[in-house]
Amino acid sequence: MFGCSLGICSAKRKSAATPPVAFPDFGSNLLHKDYLGYGRVFEDSAGTVVVDALNDPVGRIVDYSGLDNHSVQSTSSRRPLLRLDSGGRIYLNHDRIDDCMTLATLDAGTYTCGFSAWDMVQVFEVFHKTTGVFQWNSADTHSRILIQGSLTGPQETELRAWLESRRLASGLTDVFRIHCGGSSVNLTVTESADSGSSWLLGDGQTATGTSCVKTITAPQTLIYRAVDPTKISIINWSSKNLFGLVDLSKLTQVTTVYLSGNTFSGCLDLTYNTILQTFYAANNLFGGKLNLSTNTQLTMLQVGNNQFTGDIDISTNVALITVSFVTNQFSGFTGTVASTVDNFQVQNNLLTQVAVDAILLAFVNAGRITGTRILNLGGTGNAAPSATGLGYKATLVSRGWTVTHN
C-alpha cells in the first residue's frame, strides 16, 4: 500500500500527458531540495530507519540538492508525520504544537524558501540571523526548496512552476484552500457586492453565499471560492481553529482581515492588498520576511507571536497608528516612521543595537507629541540602545513618550 502510494502511483503521475517541469538551475545557490517519497524519508535523524508506513514520524528528509543538507529532527516528540492528502500526495504533517524540521547548520544571511503544498505554492525570503541551526517553517508541504540569497523575477517564476508541478492545481476561483481542526466550521466573509461565494469541505459538505456553518469531523480541508473575489471587503476569521497556507493575493479590495489565534503557517504576502486598513494575524505560525511596502492605507497592524524574520520597514505605511510586532524574530529596521504611529510594540524580537537606535531615531524624526505615545523595544532578545540611542530616548520622553527597552 505504502510502496504504491510513494512509488508506483507517483510514476503513473509522471507518465501523464502534462510534460514534467524542469527544475530551475540555481547553481551553487541551491541548498536544499526535497520531494517526499519512499526511500526519501527516515524515522530517525541519522537516516537508519526508513519510513515504511503512512503516519510514521519523520526524523530525516533526504536532500536532493547534492549537498547532503538533509532536513532533520533529532527530538522524537518534534517529528512531523508522513501523511497522504486528499489529492493522493505524500506530505509532511506537523502537529502545530512543537513539530518542525531543521537544517543542522546554515550560515547567517538571506535565503529564499519554496513550498509546494495542498493549499498552494509559496516562495518567500527568510533572514537567518545567526549561523547555526535553521528551523523550517512548520508548513505541511509536499516539497521544500532553500536557495541562498534572493531570486530574480524569472527564477521565481520558474521555481513556482516547478513547485506547482508537485501538487494538484487549485481551481481558478479558489480563494482560500485551508484546513479546519475543530469540530465545527463557522466562517463568514463580508462583501461589497455579490462575489459569487461558495464553500467546499473535504467531507463533501457545501455552502453558498457569504457564510459557511457546518459540523465536521476534524481535520477537514476547506476551499472558499469566489467568482469575483474583489468584492470581498472583510475577512474576520480570528480563533477559528484554522491552519494551512494563506493566499490573500486575490483579495485586492479587502480592507479588514482578522486571522489571529489560528495556526496558519508559511509566509504572509500582503503586497496585493493595497487598500488594507486593519490587519490582525497575531498568534499564528507565519514566518519569513514581511513586506508592507504597498499597504499605504494600513492603520492597525497586529502580527505578534509569529516567526517573522529580517528587517522591519514601515516607511510607506503613512497612515499607521498602532502596530505590534511582538515576539517574532525581526532583527533589523530600515526606513522611517510616520508621525501617525502612536503605539509601536516590538518587544521580544532579535533587534540589534543598530536597529534599536534606528527605531528610536525614526520616532524622534517623526516628531509626534500627542496621543498614547508608547514605544516598547524591551523583552527577551532585543539589544539595549547605545549611548546615542539613549539620547534619542530622552528626546522622546521629553515629548511624552513611554519608552521601554533593555
Added chain:
Amino acid sequence: MSDYNISCVLIVPANLQYAGNVLGESLGHGTGTYSIALARVSRSDILSYYAAHSWVRPDFIQLIQAGQSGILPQELLDRGFTAEQVMLFLSQVILSARNYGEPLEHFNSVLESNGLVRYGTV
C-alpha cells in the same frame, strides 16, 4: 499503517524541564523534548511549566506506566537513574494520551483543564 496513533501531551513543572529533557535523551528521544513554555492562567506573567506533544506508540505509554510503578528500562538503569528518582519525577508530570481528534485540540484541552496557557502569547 503506522502504530504511532496515540496523541500524547506531557507537561512538567519548569524546575523539572532539565530533568525531563535528560530522561528523554537517555531514552533515545533526542534533546530538548520539553520546549513549550507555559504559565498558569492566574499568573500568566510567570513561566511555570514546559510541555511537549508527540505521536507515540502504545509501548511508550506502557513505559511510563511501568516507570510510575518503579520499573525502569535498561537504558535508564545504565545511566544511573533510580526507580525513586523516576517515580518522583513522573508523580509531577501531567500526562494525557488519546487516540482520537486533532493534536492541537488535545493539547489545548489539556492546558485548559489544568489551568494553563502558553507563556508569552499576545
